[in-house]
Amino acid sequence: METKGMTRREFVKAGLLTAAAASLGAGVFKPTGLWAATPTIKGPVKLGYQAIMSGALAGYGEFHKMGVQMAVDEINADKGIAGVKVEVDFRDSTLKADEAIKNARYFVDSWGADFLGGIDSSGQALALAPVMAELDRILMVTHAATEKLTEQQVFKNGIKQVFRISTPTYQDGNAAAFIAKDIPAKTWATISPKYEYGYTCWEMFKQTLGKLKKDVSFTGESWAPFGTTDFRPHINTIMDAAPDGLYSTEWAGELITLVKQANQAGLFQKIKHVMFPVGAAMDVLEGLGQELPENIWISGRYFFLYPADNRNRAWVAAFRSRWNHFPAYVSETGYSTLFALKKAIEAAGSKDTAKVVQALEGMEIDTPAGRRVFRKEDHQAMYDVPWGLTKTDAAFPFKVMGKQVMVRAKECFNRPPFEGAGTKPPF
Amino acid sequence: MRRYALPLIACLILAGLVLVGILGSRFTVYITMRVMILAIFALGYNLLLGRTGLLSFGHAAFFAGGSYGAALFFIHVNRHPLLCIAAGIALAIVLSVIIGFFCVRHTEIYFAMLTLAFGMMVFSLIWNMREITGGDDGLVGIARAPISLWLVSISLAKPSHYYFLVMAFFMVSLALVYVIRQSPLGLILSGIRENDKRIEFAGISLKNYRLAAFVISGGFAGLAGALATFLNSNTTPFSAHWTHSAEPVLVSLIGGLQTFMGPVVGSxxxxxxxxxxxxxxxxxxxxxxxxxxxxxxxxxGGVVGSMVSLLGLKNRPDERSEGVSA
Structure with a gap:
């Protein structure tokens, strides 16, 4: 008996014990929630992030980085993504398409990125889409606004790897038209950037406003090339046309220059209704300070006072205490990108591209900017950003939105299949 | 010994490139393609700058000509990559004949400023002709269709396959530029650089030879542009911007203006x-x-130039040895 090592009784006992442990384990030690996903994810989750970090718009890159870095630190200080750390590498995207492609290839093929994020220029976003399909990695676009990215590349060409967390040109064109329909202005003119973004937004504004209000006309256009520093000829053109309303998608430093020169020319006394779709960007608000007149309609891709809930307030406070800045919209989109990826990876239980794509499609997530839903068909995040009238607030050294009007994303975003009746607002 | 130097170098380059193509990671392959495309651009360009002594700041226009020529041909006519590339080169050559016609009458700063002006004109045209060129978004979705020759069809979709097409064009460009440098044309061009008065006294038309150098370099720029379009599947108006024209200048300076391999090493x-x-x-x-x-x-004298003189390879001052040793 000694040599057998194990008696039948012992054997049975052991068997019973194992079975008991197994059944018990299944009930008690069953991995739940976060930990259920851990075994499938190996190593850190790596995000390659590129934004403009050189030249006149370098400030945007800094704001991207602040948001992203904050999210990374918060996630890593907590439990990471599905129990593993998240790592981010930043690169200067310049504004050139071929540099953006090179960066993306570096991130994926050399650095080993699992996900990509960032991108400011529409041309870059469009050029990157087929590359993302080839590299088979998810790109979360956080700034570039062209609707062609989601309508054509994602929806029509079926490039599933591209998502966008920021509002597209619908916010600048369509939503603006909903605001304009209630403004007592019958003639509209524009000073806008002489490139696709400017043309597209003005076209969208005209189309949608034309449908919403029959008796409007569009009486003047003045297109300012990229890098314009002297807006006086454009201001004169528009003042000669004497429209009731001015609509301008100038942004960043060029919008600051435009407003300063328009002040000198007395444009705001002559034209009472002015709309700046990207006027609520922090660089513009801070850059203009009190020089931005009151009662100008402004909007953006996120405004730090909206939504006025605790989550957003806490986030803005944390951002201010860490960076001594108010968060720009690219800070919010960069920050939320990390949390959207975290949620999707944990839901998918994997960082495998196809699985995360599936998890992201239709996913809802609460972010500082409010609740976002990634529309399944075109991978566009649906969330609401208000339009508002500028006013002085003693609490801030710059103008903020006073009266706010909300045009809901589902009311003003084009709808799939993007062609034919009922795809463009008003619905 | 020097007699074998050139074929030896050519074989070494070829072997190295083939090895990169077979063994290199996807990123290495991609970066090597970018090096080769820039090298083709600069090799052609250096025929004008290093050989003829004309500093052009507008060659990005021809790069863009090749790029948009290939892309437009792809979209509107035919998707065969070789035909698209040929169309790109053709457009670049047409552009460089027209622009060159006005520019080669002048030299030095006047030539440089004229080419700069024409180059930026092409940039503005591309930026503003939105219906045709896509404006600042450029043309997107220029995919690499398979190359079909009679019965054989070679897929180019993978970067590692496309690599060998770029490599083939790079080796052909190397050979062509070498031949042009050694040819009577090439010798006259360096004569123009050294002393254009003497060349004129010899009864040679300065204008025609300068134009020839201009158009040849424009053609190579077009080839580089067309290859870049298929590499990145898109075109961008910035490819015509003067900042892009500065690249072959810099690259030639780094590598060595007076050397054959300078632009390649510089790239x-x-x-x-x-x-x-x-x-x-x-x-x-x-x-x-x-x-x-x-x-x-x-x-x-650039990296290549100083290496050559450091190693004492260049002891015969005549044209032949310069080409061979470099």
């Missing part, structure tokens, strides 16, 4: 150095600038 340094610097700092422009400055000021 390698330019692309790889930037890639390395970007891994350490996002403030890459500053460091890149400083290092380029050191290279350009520290190496007289």
């Amino acid at each position: 390698l340094i330019y692309v790889v150095l930037r890639e390395v610097i970007e891994r350490f700092t996002q403030n890459w422009m500053l460091w890149f600038g400083i290092i380029l400055l050191i290279i350009i000021m520290g190496f007289r």
